[in-house]
Each structure stands twice: as C-alpha cells, then as structure tokens.
Amino acid sequence: MPTAGEKRHHQVLIIGGGNAGVSLAGRLLRYHVKDVAVVEPRSRHLYQPLFSHIAGGTADAFEAVRLQSAVMPKGVVWIQDKATDVSTGSSTVLLESGSAITYDHLVVCPGIQNDWTSIPGLKEAMEGPYGGSNYEYELAPKAWKLFKDLKRGTVVFTQPPGPASCDGAAQKPMYLACDHWRRQGVLGDIRVVLAVSTPTIFGMDIIDEELNRKIDEYGIEVRYSTELASVDPSGRTVELTDTATGASETIAYDVLHAVPPQSAPEWLKTTDLPAPGNHGGFVEVDPLILRHPRFPAIWSLGDAACTLNSKSGAALRMQTKVLAKNLKAVLKGKKPTAQYNQYSACPFVVSKNTVVFSEFDDKYAPMPTVPGWDNLARERRLTFIAERVLLPKVYWNLILRGRA
Ligand SMILES: Cc1cc2nc3c(=O)[nH]c(=O)nc-3n(C[C@H](O)[C@H](O)[C@H](O)COP(=O)(O)OP(=O)(O)OC[C@H]3O[C@@H](n4cnc5c(N)ncnc54)[C@H](O)[C@@H]3O)c2cc1C
Structure with missing residues (x-):
C-alpha cells in the first residue's frame, strides 16, 4: 500500500x-x-447475485464472499x-x-451507491427488527430469518425507481419467500404486497407473461407505478404513492423487504x-x-x-x-x-428450483443467447441450475480471472 x-x-x-x-x-x-x-x-469481495438467494433461503451467506486478496489476479497491484x-x-x-x-x-x-437515507424512515426500518433487504450483504440473512419465521401477517416488498443494479433483483426474494410459505402451507395467511415504480412488472411481453402467472399463483398484490414515500418503523407502516394518480396509501406491515434508491x-x-x-x-x-x-x-x-x-x-x-x-x-x-x-440479462428466480431468464438490449427488446429461441425466457429448472449452481463457479473461477 x-x-x-x-x-x-x-x-x-x-x-x-x-x-x-x-x-x-x-x-x-x-x-x-x-x-x-x-x-x-474492501478486504472482502462480494458476489451480489447470490444476495437474492441468501434473502430467499436458497444460499448461505458465506457462499457470496471471498477475500479480496484471493480474487485479485496474480500480477495485478492491489492498492x-x-x-x-x-x-x-x-x-x-x-x-x-x-x-x-x-x-x-x-x-x-x-x-x-445505496441511498438508504433518501426515504424518511427507511434506514431506521432496516436497522430495526422487521426490515430486511437483498441489497446489503448484512441484511440478506436477516430477511430470510424474518420470512422463515413468519406464519401470518403482511409483507411489503418495494422496487425503487431510477437507476439500479439489476433492478429486477428486487422481486427475487419475494418469489422465493412465497414458494417457501406455500410449501409450509401458510401462504394463504400471508398478505404479500409489491410496490413497483413501473407500469408493468418488467417491461418485456414474454417476461411479463411469465412473472404475472407466478404473481397470480402466489396471490401477490402488485401496486404498479407506485413508489415508497416514507416508512414509520415504530408504527410499522409504509406510505406508498401512486405516481400516475398522486394517491397515497398507508399499509401496516409485519415484515418490510425494501430495495433502496440508488445513484x-x-x-x-x-x-x-x-x-x-x-x-x-x-x-x-x-x-x-x-x-x-x-x-x-x-x-x-x-x-x-x-x-x-x-x-x-x-x-x-x-x-x-x-x-x-x-x-x-x-x-x-x-x-x-x-x-x-448493449446486452443485459436478469434471471428472475421465481421458485426454489425455477428461473425466468430475461435477456434484452438497451430498449428491452429480447436478445436471447440462442438467437430466435426464446425458450430460456420461460420458467425453467435448467436456467435455475445455470444461475444458482453453475454461474457462481464460473464467476469465481473464470469471470474474475478475465476468462469468461
Ligand atoms: C441484490 C443484487 C442482485 C443482483 N443479481 C444479479 C444477477 O442475478 N445477474 C446479474 O447479471 N447481475 C446482478 N446484479 C448486478 C451485479 O452484481 C452488478 O451489476 C455488478 O456487481 C456491478 O459490478 P461493478 O464492478 O460495477 O460494481 P461492484 O461489483 O459493486 O464493485 C464496485 C467496487 O468498487 C469499490 N469502490 C467503491 N467506491 C470506491 C472508491 N471510492 N475507490 C475505490 N473503490 C471503490 C467497492 O468497494 C466495490 O468493490 C445484482 C446486484 C444486486 C445488488
């Protein structure tokens, strides 16, 4: 140094x-x-895509972290x-x-950067006992503990407007938690509300079709064009604003899973x-x-x-x-x-063993890996295995070495 x-x-x-x-x-x-x-x-390197699995109970926290000294390619000077x-x-x-x-x-x-303080009460809610998030390494295991222990009540998920790292990742812990509650036989006693800032669930027809099917299956209430305006952590309520009508709604929660505005x-x-x-x-x-x-x-x-x-x-x-x-x-x-x-992708983990894999360009036009074959965009086990099992290995062993 x-x-x-x-x-x-x-x-x-x-x-x-x-x-x-x-x-x-x-x-x-x-x-x-x-x-x-x-x-x-930082002295530790984090693989962020696994945060969603940690929050959703399909990965352990240790899997997402390695020493920075261990991932820095030999021959590179680390300052x-x-x-x-x-x-x-x-x-x-x-x-x-x-x-x-x-x-x-x-x-x-x-x-x-995660702007936790840009929404009144949000940071305090995350620090309190009922808040979790897959957008911070420390908050992801906390989110899973809250989901795992819940038997009834209301859970609010939020996806912010503006630039974000893999914006669809806001939804992944929600689908995983719903799958868990369904397997536990308690999904019917849990009200799940998702606030998304966009007018549709993602913005690509084929992906919207797949995600909406899962949303119906799990009974999730989606508030479109809706943003988190404030949180009252002690009263355990969120105020949501419908940006299309200007109307606001207050919802009492038992668990809040929030994704911060980013800049x-x-x-x-x-x-x-x-x-x-x-x-x-x-x-x-x-x-x-x-x-x-x-x-x-x-x-x-x-x-x-x-x-x-x-x-x-x-x-x-x-x-x-x-x-x-x-x-x-x-x-x-x-x-x-x-x-x-202009390729980008977002693997929506929609259950403990399936993924809806969106691949798209800068205008959200489909850009499938196999041109003309959009089957990977359908809910599949194959893409779950690729995303959950293979990709982390590829990341640590090939991507970080500049080999993939
Ligand atoms: C919850 C979550 C889930 C995601 N899921 C997926 C997914 O499934 N698929 C996918 O493709 N992408 C996903 N992403 C997005 C992906 O992780 C990011 O796009 C990627 O990590 C961005 O890489 P980066 O190097 O630009 O930033 P980062 O990986 O965040 O690295 C930035 C680095 O810069 C360092 N740094 C910060 N400030 C300074 C400074 N002042 N000086 C020096 N260093 C500094 C930081 O310590 C950090 O190590 C996800 C992201 C999140 C948060």
Missing part, C-alpha cells in the same frame, strides 16, 4: 475491485498488459485505499490516505467525469466503445458507467471484453474498434 504523500504511477489504474474491476484486470493481464493496478478499499477525486488535468487519482497516483489510462468502476457514488458526482447536466453523476462514456468522450485516457464500465443498458453483471461481462480489447488496441497505438452490443 502506498504511504501518505507517496506518489506512484501505473500504466493502467482501475478504481474499484468489484465484478468489473477484477475481471477487467484479469483480462488485461491475459492481453499482456503488464502494469495494472486496482484501487479497492487497498479509496479514491476520493480524479484530476483529469494532471492524470492523477487522489486517495483517502493522502496518496496520489498517476496513470496513463484510468478505468473508473466503483459501482453504484452514482457521492465523490464521483463532483468530479469532471459525469456528463454535463450530470445524468445522475455516472461516468460519461461512449456507450459502444466505453471510452470517455472528453478525456480519452479515461474509460468506464459496470454500474458506475453512464451506459444505456440496464445495469447488471451480465451486461458488464460483455463490456469487459470490449473495453479490454479497445484499451489494448489504444496501448498499441491503434484505433479502438470493439463495440458493446
């Missing part, structure tokens, strides 16, 4: 050692880029520190410790990197090439990038390949020609 005041230089410096940063570093090494460093403050600013003029990243690191090329991928990391919003007019503070990039249009030494991908796709690990897996190829080309004095195809 560089000490305070020490100055260092790297050919490629990456801010954020999450899904995007580590897999990109691994891929760049494979492409023989020798001097790659990653700035990452355990936090970026606090980027000076585009002097090609320098400032760190919380006081160090400054210069770069030839900078890749900015510090992810997205770009606070420090990033005040740098030169977001687009003029800000666009939520995410890093401005050419959505095809993934290079900053005003600062050619800067690149971005993953949840922190202002790309057009729905943010997900599936999307950034494609982005990693494109960015690595383009950066390699530029380092060799060539033009960057690889283009991101």
Whole structure:
C-alpha cells in the first residue's frame, strides 16, 4: 500500500475491485498488459447475485464472499485505499490516505451507491427488527430469518425507481419467500404486497407473461407505478404513492423487504467525469466503445458507467471484453474498434428450483443467447441450475480471472 504523500504511477489504474474491476484486470493481464493496478478499499469481495438467494433461503451467506486478496489476479497491484477525486488535468487519482497516483489510462468502476437515507424512515426500518433487504450483504440473512419465521401477517416488498443494479433483483426474494410459505402451507395467511415504480412488472411481453402467472399463483398484490414515500418503523407502516394518480396509501406491515434508491457514488458526482447536466453523476462514456468522450485516457464500465443498458453483471461481462480489447488496441497505438452490443440479462428466480431468464438490449427488446429461441425466457429448472449452481463457479473461477 502506498504511504501518505507517496506518489506512484501505473500504466493502467482501475478504481474499484468489484465484478468489473477484477475481471477487467484479469483480462488485461491475459492481453499482456503488464502494469495494472486496482484501487479497492474492501478486504472482502462480494458476489451480489447470490444476495437474492441468501434473502430467499436458497444460499448461505458465506457462499457470496471471498477475500479480496484471493480474487485479485496474480500480477495485478492491489492498492487497498479509496479514491476520493480524479484530476483529469494532471492524470492523477487522489486517495483517502493522502496518496496520489498517476496513470496513463484510468478505468473508473466503483459501482453504484445505496441511498438508504433518501426515504424518511427507511434506514431506521432496516436497522430495526422487521426490515430486511437483498441489497446489503448484512441484511440478506436477516430477511430470510424474518420470512422463515413468519406464519401470518403482511409483507411489503418495494422496487425503487431510477437507476439500479439489476433492478429486477428486487422481486427475487419475494418469489422465493412465497414458494417457501406455500410449501409450509401458510401462504394463504400471508398478505404479500409489491410496490413497483413501473407500469408493468418488467417491461418485456414474454417476461411479463411469465412473472404475472407466478404473481397470480402466489396471490401477490402488485401496486404498479407506485413508489415508497416514507416508512414509520415504530408504527410499522409504509406510505406508498401512486405516481400516475398522486394517491397515497398507508399499509401496516409485519415484515418490510425494501430495495433502496440508488445513484452514482457521492465523490464521483463532483468530479469532471459525469456528463454535463450530470445524468445522475455516472461516468460519461461512449456507450459502444466505453471510452470517455472528453478525456480519452479515461474509460468506464459496470454500474458506475453512464451506459444505456440496464445495469447488471451480465451486461458488464460483455463490456469487459470490449473495453479490454479497445484499451489494448489504444496501448498499441491503434484505433479502438470493439463495440458493446448493449446486452443485459436478469434471471428472475421465481421458485426454489425455477428461473425466468430475461435477456434484452438497451430498449428491452429480447436478445436471447440462442438467437430466435426464446425458450430460456420461460420458467425453467435448467436456467435455475445455470444461475444458482453453475454461474457462481464460473464467476469465481473464470469471470474474475478475465476468462469468461
Ligand atoms: C441484490 C443484487 C442482485 C443482483 N443479481 C444479479 C444477477 O442475478 N445477474 C446479474 O447479471 N447481475 C446482478 N446484479 C448486478 C451485479 O452484481 C452488478 O451489476 C455488478 O456487481 C456491478 O459490478 P461493478 O464492478 O460495477 O460494481 P461492484 O461489483 O459493486 O464493485 C464496485 C467496487 O468498487 C469499490 N469502490 C467503491 N467506491 C470506491 C472508491 N471510492 N475507490 C475505490 N473503490 C471503490 C467497492 O468497494 C466495490 O468493490 C445484482 C446486484 C444486486 C445488488
């Protein structure tokens, strides 16, 4: 770790050692880029897609975590520190410790931020005994405990508006909990309410058809175009607002499973990197090439990038390949020609052994892995096995090493 005041230089410096940063570093090494460093403050690496399974009782918490030192590709320099600013003029990243690191090329991928305090009472409700969420590692096992112990009452699930990491993931613990309650014979005694900010459940016909069938099967009450306005944690009520009519509704809950509004990391919003007019503070990039249009030494991908796709690990897996190829080309004095195809995906876990697998482009038009074959979008056991069993292995062993 560089000490305070020490100055260092790297050919490629990456801010954020999450899904995007580590897999990109691994891929760049494979492409023989020798001097790659990653700035990452956390000593543990989290595989977020498993959080939904932890909250829904189909995974243990330990499965989603590894030591950061164990996932950092050999040959990459890990700087355990936090970026606090980027000076585009002097090609320098400032760190919380006081160090400054210069770069030839900078890749900015510090992810997205959970804004728990942006809704009155929400943070307090999550800290209290009746709140849980799959959007925080610590709150996911708590959510499962609340679901597991419940025999009757009302459970409210919320999915926020605005940018989100894999926004459909808000619904996954709900389907898993409903399946659990049905198997326990108590589903009829539990009222399940879901508030989604959108006018439909997802926005793609075939996926909406599958999810609506499960919603009917489980007897879930969906409030469309509805947002969480506030929570009263001591009275255990939520206030929901229908954004189409302006009407508000107060619902008493026994358990609240909430997903927070999300935005770009606070420090990033005040740098030169977001687009003029800000666009939520995410890093401005050419959505095809993934290079900053005003600062050619800067690149971005993953949840922190202002790309057009729905943010997900599936999307950034494609982005990693494109960015690595383009950066390699530029380092060799060539033009960057690889283009991101706007693919994204969200595997909706709809029961303890089935998934509805949505694959789509930036306009939510279907983009199936096998072109012309939309069968994976139907509820299937095969896609559950792929998502729950195979994908975590692929993530730890191949994706993070830049090999998939
Ligand atoms: C509950 C949940 C379920 C999901 N399910 C799926 C799914 O089923 N399928 C799918 O494809 N995607 C899913 N996703 C989305 C996927 O996990 C994200 O898209 C992906 O992790 C984004 O990768 P990233 O590297 O951009 O951000 P992250 O993986 O969040 O990594 C960002 C890293 O940057 C670090 N960092 C933050 N600030 C700084 C700083 N100032 N300086 C240096 N480092 C910093 C953080 O510590 C972190 O390690 C899910 C997400 C969530 C939350």
